[in-house]
């Protein structure tokens with residue numbers, strides 16, 4: 001079962017593992033990304049009453065889980081170093097390994113489920129993984145056709161990158177890249193987010209000016225003086 005208690009546990013644990021020094025983004029990931037995604041998603045839930053708020057919150061806190069795992073934090077012991085190191089012998093793209101990783105984490109979080117392959121369709125985790133795959137555009141299902149919960153978190157995720165120091169942090173974290181490449185990478189990220197991940201009109205309306213500001217900035221547009 002997914003309830004507010006399990007969500008609180010997931011939030012707490014993800015916050016803990018993202019704050020470990022071994023996680024490359026530990027100085028900012030919660031405050032300047034996941035907390036913002038959560039706030040924007042909850043605002044959208046007030047507009048889309050049909051959305052399952054618990055599922056939205058679960059997606060918020062789990063949508064980057066694979067990145068967090070892959071960036072080393074969990075290997076330092078939080079979830080069992082040896083177990084996860086063993087999993088690392090398998091190629092990243094083996095879906096089953098991903099399922100095991102998510103299952104292991106969520107069962108520790110207290111989810112009342114057990115992964116049984118032949119019951120795959122009834123498993124919360126498989127639903128979560130499928131939703132995250134749609135979110136990451138790894139399936140044939142387009143975001144515009146996705147469930148409202150996925151649209152909310154995808155749009156909120158992209159909008160969150162337009163708040164605070166997100167793009168500046170990329171410069172700070174990649175001091176060896178050339179300025180030209182940093183600027184181009186930020187511009188590419190901005191366009192991908194805006195054109196592919198923002199699928200709700202409220203975000204387009206509210207964040208249109210933010211997007212335009214960054215776009216002109218990255219394109220080095222020098223405006224004519226009035």
Ligand SMILES: [Fe+2]
Pocket residue numbers: 033037063064157
């Ligand atoms: Fe994200």
